Amino acid sequence: MPILRTIQLGYSCDSKILLRNVTLDVEKGEVFALIGPTGAGKTTLLRLLNLLDMPTSGRIYFDEQDAAKSTRLRLEMRRRMGMVFQKPAVFNSRVYENIAYPLKVRSCSRKEIQTRVEEMLEITDLKGYEKRKAQTLSGGEAQRVALARAIIAQPELVLLDEPTANLDPVSVSKIEEVLTRIIHEQKTTVIMATHDMSQGQRMADRIGVLMNGELLQIGSPNDIFCAPRNREVAEFVGVENILSGTVVDKEAALATINIEGGVIEAISEFTVGDEIYAIIRPEDITFRLTKDTSSARNVFEGKITRITTVGPLVRIELDCGFSLLGVVTRKSADELNLSLGQRIYASFKATAVHTVKSWS
Amino acid sequence: MKKIIHCLSFVIALLILVMGVVGCRPQAETPGLGKDIAGTTAFPVVTAKERFKIATTTSLYDTGLWYYLEPMFEKKYNVEMDIVYAGTGIALEYGRRGDVHAVVVHDRAAEDKFIADGYGINRRYFAYNFFIIAGPLSDPAGIKDMPPEDAFKRLAEKGNKNPEKVKFISRGDNSGTHTKEKLIWSKAGFKYEDIQKAGPWYVEAGKGMGPCLLMANEQGAYVLADISTFLAYKGKLNLVPLVEKGEIFLNVYAAIAINPDKIPTAKLQMANNFINWLISDEIQKVIGTYGVAEYGRSLFYPTAGGGCNLPNCPTVDEYSKPVQ
Amino acid sequence: MTELWDAFLQAIQLIVSLDKEVVEIALRSLAISTTAVILASLVCIPIGGLIHFRNFRGKRPLINIIQTFYSVPTVCVGLFVFLFISRAGPLGGLGLLFTPAAVVMGQMVLITPVLMGLTISALSGVDKAIKDSALSSGATEFQAISTIIKEARFAVVAAFIMGFGRAISEVGAAMMLGGNIRGYTRVLTTAISLETQKGELVLALALGIILIALALIVNIIVNLALQRY
Numbered sequence: 001m002p003i004l005r006t007i008q009l010g011y012s013c014d015s016k017i018l019l020r021n022v023t024l025d026v027e028k029g030e031v032f033a034l035i036g037p038t039g040a041g042k043t044t045l046l047r048l049l050n051l052l053d054m055p056t057s058g059r060i061y062f063d064e065q066d067a068a069k070s071t072r073l074r075l076e077m078r079r080r081m082g083m084v085f086q087k088p089a090v091f092n093s094r095v096y097e098n099i100a101y102p103l104k105v106r107s108c109s110r111k112e113i114q115t116r117v118e119e120m121l122e123i124t125d126l127k128g129y130e131k132r133k134a135q136t137l138s139g140g141e142a143q144r145v146a147l148a149r150a151i152i153a154q155p156e157l158v159l160l161d162e163p164t165a166n167l168d169p170v171s172v173s174k175i176e177e178v179l180t181r182i183i184h185e186q187k188t189t190v191i192m193a194t195h196d197m198s199q200g201q202r203m204a205d206r207i208g209v210l211m212n213g214e215l216l217q218i219g220s221p222n223d224i225f226c227a228p229r230n231r232e233v234a235e236f237v238g239v240e241n242i243l244s245g246t247v248v249d250k251e252a253a254l255a256t257i258n259i260e261g262g263v264i265e266a267i268s269e270f271t272v273g274d275e276i277y278a279i280i281r282p283e284d285i286t287f288r289l290t291k292d293t294s295s296a297r298n299v300f301e302g303k304i305t306r307i308t309t310v311g312p313l314v315r316i317e318l319d320c321g322f323s324l325l326g327v328v329t330r331k332s333a334d335e336l337n338l339s340l341g342q343r344i345y346a347s348f349k350a351t352a353v354h355t356v357k358s359w360s
Numbered sequence: 361m362k363k364i365i366h367c368l369s370f371v372i373a374l375l376i377l378v379m380g381v382v383g384c385r386p387q388a389e390t391p392g393l394g395k396d397i398a399g400t401t402a403f404p405v406v407t408a409k410e411r412f413k414i415a416t417t418t419s420l421y422d423t424g425l426w427y428y429l430e431p432m433f434e435k436k437y438n439v440e441m442d443i444v445y446a447g448t449g450i451a452l453e454y455g456r457r458g459d460v461h462a463v464v465v466h467d468r469a470a471e472d473k474f475i476a477d478g479y480g481i482n483r484r485y486f487a488y489n490f491f492i493i494a495g496p497l498s499d500p501a502g503i504k505d506m507p508p509e510d511a512f513k514r515l516a517e518k519g520n521k522n523p524e525k526v527k528f529i530s531r532g533d534n535s536g537t538h539t540k541e542k543l544i545w546s547k548a549g550f551k552y553e554d555i556q557k558a559g560p561w562y563v564e565a566g567k568g569m570g571p572c573l574l575m576a577n578e579q580g581a582y583v584l585a586d587i588s589t590f591l592a593y594k595g596k597l598n599l600v601p602l603v604e605k606g607e608i609f610l611n612v613y614a615a616i617a618i619n620p621d622k623i624p625t626a627k628l629q630m631a632n633n634f635i636n637w638l639i640s641d642e643i644q645k646v647i648g649t650y651g652v653a654e655y656g657r658s659l660f661y662p663t664a665g666g667g668c669n670l671p672n673c674p675t676v677d678e679y680s681k682p683v684q
Numbered sequence: 685m686t687e688l689w690d691a692f693l694q695a696i697q698l699i700v701s702l703d704k705e706v707v708e709i710a711l712r713s714l715a716i717s718t719t720a721v722i723l724a725s726l727v728c729i730p731i732g733g734l735i736h737f738r739n740f741r742g743k744r745p746l747i748n749i750i751q752t753f754y755s756v757p758t759v760c761v762g763l764f765v766f767l768f769i770s771r772a773g774p775l776g777g778l779g780l781l782f783t784p785a786a787v788v789m790g791q792m793v794l795i796t797p798v799l800m801g802l803t804i805s806a807l808s809g810v811d812k813a814i815k816d817s818a819l820s821s822g823a824t825e826f827q828a829i830s831t832i833i834k835e836a837r838f839a840v841v842a843a844f845i846m847g848f849g850r851a852i853s854e855v856g857a858a859m860m861l862g863g864n865i866r867g868y869t870r871v872l873t874t875a876i877s878l879e880t881q882k883g884e885l886v887l888a889l890a891l892g893i894i895l896i897a898l899a900l901i902v903n904i905i906v907n908l909a910l911q912r913y
Binding site for chain 3: 047091146
Binding site for chain 2: 771
């Protein structure tokens with residue numbers, strides 16, 4: 001039973017449509033990541049889910065109850081959730097009062113508050129910070145306070161809006177640590193909006209891609225990153241090779257696709273005549289100095305048009321009748337001794353090609 | 361716990377504050393006050409004693425006579441006396457609105473109307489003095505010892521010719537003094553509107569008697585003032601009395617009770633006490649000697665004994681018959 | 685100009701000798717203005733909060749009007765209240781005119797725009813994210829509003845102090861509504877006015893100095909209390 005369900009959720013403000021037709025289910029105990037570019041509507045959606053704003057259309061069900069029923073109900077629901085905002089908003093008081101706040105508004109006893117706050121300080125590695133004025137904390141520390149504040153009332157659902165954006169790597173890992181811990185220990189459902197692709201891949205059970213207010217694709221990290229549903233998603237998740245073509249032959253599951261400048265083979269569900277995009281992740285491309293005689297079906301020879309070093313990786317752009325982008329480790333690049341203009345062979349398996357319907 | 365104690369002490373302090381401001385009332389209202397209705401029972405004007413309010417003119421107030429008389433009256437009748445001062449115009453307005461229980465003014469025409477309209481009753485004249493025209497020692501207009509009307513004529517003439525040297529400060533506030541001034545202008549043959557427009561030599565100050573004297577002093581101007589206020593301020597002035605004699609200068613002070621028939625909240629009993637007290641022999645003597653020690657001469661003449669023998673003086677009944 | 689120095693000396697002398705009448709007048713000024721501020725804020729802070737947090741048509745114009753009334757002349761306020769509480773007026777039956785309570789009322793009316801407007805400003809200065817955090821943490825609307833007011837407490841207290849300053853320093857309403865009755869409604873400002881009228885400039889200035897000293901003390905106390913919380 002999904003703990004959270006939205007049906008055709010829409011939200012507009014000042015006659016601008018910010019969210020459109022968002023339908024999703026989130027299961028209890030699931031970690032759901034919401035990714036998308038800035039302005040896609042992630043914050044808007046999270047605010048609606050936290051019942052801070054009312055949608056202009058559609059419905060939200062929390063624990064199978066319609067949130068639109070009454071203000072009182074919404075308050076009760078909100079008290080079973082916690083939210084961490086992108087910018088840590090701490091109150092102008094000490095860390096202790098900040099973290100204690102949710103329990104204070106629920107009229108908990110002083111003793112209980114004290115115990116729980118100490119627990120939270122421990123979990124978020126903020127021991128000794130109780131008396132500090134919250135507004136003097138660094139970004140990372142303040143965000144931990146906000147996180148502690150969000151989970152102190154043991155919510156069933158935690159919403160996070162890019163919680164680690166703008167933080168240093170140490171703070172990022174501390175926060176992810178806490179999150180992982182509560183996910184494991186308390187089976188808390190987590191909905192997290194993030195920019196950080198790898199964070200999404202690492203932590204999420206499922207990912208939803210939100211662009212221009214619409215949920216374009218929901219699926220496992222693998223689905224999203226290897227089988228993006230359309231060009232927008234593909235471009236966003238970093239798929240570089242999107243080749244337009246038509247299926248000219250189909251044998252069992254193997255399709256032969258005519259692309260501009262060449263022919264490739266892919267495992268695909270499409271049939272002859274279908275216009276498709278063939279998508280290949282750069283990591284799936286292998287480079288050789290000599291022609292490959294292994295099982296790889298797709299082998300192309302081409303000229304290197306660009307070499308870019310990105311951290312520990314090297315991106316190689318190849319012109320083999322069509323443009324192909326591959327990625328290798330620095331070590332491999334050194335071994336291959338690559339240089340601009342050099343002619344090399346690129347190959348990829350048929351299984352590495354993901355076909356999607358043409359979306360023009 | 362600490363916070364509760366803080367809150368409580370704050371609330372208690374607040375209560376004490378409010379009580380202090382407003383006063384508390386341990387006992388019930390004193391009985392037998394005739395037509396009194398709202399009187400002292402209303403929130404939050406509650407004090408231990410009854411409050412009796414009068415409005416008086418600034419000329420009387422500035423002499424300090426009331427500071428002297430007030431404690432005596434309060435003691436005798438066990439009442440708290442509230443004295444509000446304003447020009448005759450406003451004082452009578454307070455009376456009309458029932459905001460005071462008696463008025464003490466010195467403008468016969470306005471008083472007559474006030475009484476005719478039914479707002480005032482039991483008028484008694486309890487003191488009188490004279491107006492003077494005071495001015496700079498140099499007397500640039502040369503009005504010394506002239507009759508009042510002629511002096512005014514001269515002031516207008518010289519003022520128009522030489523507004524830098526000859527100036528006149530008028531009360532300009534519908535007070536008794538101002539009304540008297542207007543009367544003198546008219547007796548001198550002028551229309552008041554013309555005087556008002558005459559020129560920069562005529563200054564409408566819109567202030568009380570004392571401040572007007574000070575202003576005249578600053579500017580070396582002429583001013584019509586009652587002798588008592590003038591004497592009370594003498595120490596601060598370089599002005600001298602220039603015109604002191606004239607029937608028209610007679611200035612009679614009257615005390616009038618507010619009529620309960622028209623104003624239900626009037627306190628006729630206490631007002632009558634007040635008026636009778638003012639015309640009583642004892643107080644008349646006090647009034648007659650007020651100021652001698654400090655200024656060398658008394659500031660007021662008591663009406664008792666018929667000392668006033670000008671045509672406009674009040675009749676015996678008007679000044680000595682006790683009211684009920 | 686020697687008057688200033690003389691005034692300063694006289695002020696010290698009046699304070700040190702605890703001149704009975706001056707003490708009475710000063711305490712009365714303090715009591716009246718403090719009461720006015722406290723009572724006014726009981727009304728202004730909730731309403732200011734309401735105006736700030738709710739969106740409605742005419743909100744901007746309303747705030748403009750409130751701010752316009754920061755500059756209302758005190759004597760006009762006095763006159764306005766006078767017409768209400770004079771025996772001839774609608775509230776005449778209460779017999780409030782020429783009593784300290786009337787002065788409190790007048791000062792309340794006077795400082796209401798200031799308290800309300802500055803409360804709204806203070807609340808506007810609080811980050812919107814604070815409200816979100818509060819609601820998100822499970823606060824009811826009322827709890828969230830209280831939290832925001834607490835967040836804005838420094839600015840709100842500044843509003844108090846401003847209101848107090850305007851109340852204790854005004855003379856128009858106190859004169860009109862209190863009548864400057866000796867021993868009953870005379871406050872520092874009306875006493876200054878009377879002494880000036882009587883030509884006692886040095887005494888008037890001395891009383892003025894005492895008034896400022898009073899305001900300073902109140903200011904210090906309030907700020908100390910604020911630091912503690």
